Amino acid sequence: MNKKRYTVMVDDNFHYMDEEHRHKHREFATYEKAVGACKKIVDEELRDMLKQGVKREELSATWALYGSDPYIIGGTSQFSARDYVTEKIQELGDTRQEWRRWRRWFRWRKRT
Numbered sequence: 001m002n003k004k005r006y007t008v009m010v011d012d013n014f015h016y017m018d019e020e021h022r023h024k025h026r027e028f029a030t031y032e033k034a035v036g037a038c039k040k041i042v043d044e045e046l047r048d049m050l051k052q053g054v055k056r057e058e059l060s061a062t063w064a065l066y067g068s069d070p071y072i073i074g075g076t077s078q079f080s081a082r083d084y085v086t087e088k089i090q091e092l093g094d095t096r097q098e099w100r101r102w103r104r105w106f107r108w109r110k111r112t
Contacts, residue, residue, distance in 0.1 A: 003029060004029075004074060004075065005027045005028070005029065005074055006027065006028045006029075006030065006031050006033070006034035006072050006073070006074040006075060006077075007024060007025075007026075007027050007028075007034075007072070007073040007074055008024075008025040008026055008027075008028065008034050008037045008038055008041075008070055008071070008072055008073075009022060009023070009024055009025065009070070009071055009072075009073055010022065010023055010024075010025050010041065010068045010069065010070045010071075011068070011069040011070075011071070012068060012069070013063070013064060013065060013066060013067050013068070013069050014065065014066050025037060025041065025070065031072070031074075031075055031077070034072045034074075034077075034079075035072070035079050037070070038070040038071070038072065038079055038081060038084070039084060041068055041070045041081075042063075042067070042068070042070065042081055042084055042085060042088065043088070045063065045067045045068055046059065046063065046067075046085070046088060046089075049062050049063060049066075049067070059089055059092075060085060060086065060089055063085050064082070064085075067081075067085075068081075069081045069082070
């Protein structure tokens with residue numbers, strides 16, 4: 001029995017259109033899990049890029065230049081990492097406050 005699989009691929013924005021820098025992340029049984037994996041990749045990169053006091057516009061530009069661009073193969077995928085980054089940055093609001101929250105979360109994760 002063939003089940004539909006969704007493959008998450010990741011492009012490197014720094015090497016735009018260069019297939020040598022493309023890699024397969026993982027396969028998933030559901031579209032929702034594949035979207036979750038894409039969002040997690042982007043979230044982790046934004047956390048890594050986020051510096052105290054950085055403006056939202058700078059975070060978006062930094063991701064667009066150097067970040068990973070995950071996408072889904074299989075089905076009729078509508079996930080866009082660029083749209084997700086824009087949405088996520090708008091959610092951040094005050095990046096200083098968000099930086100402190102993420103920093104506390106990472107410290108807690110290290111202890112557990």
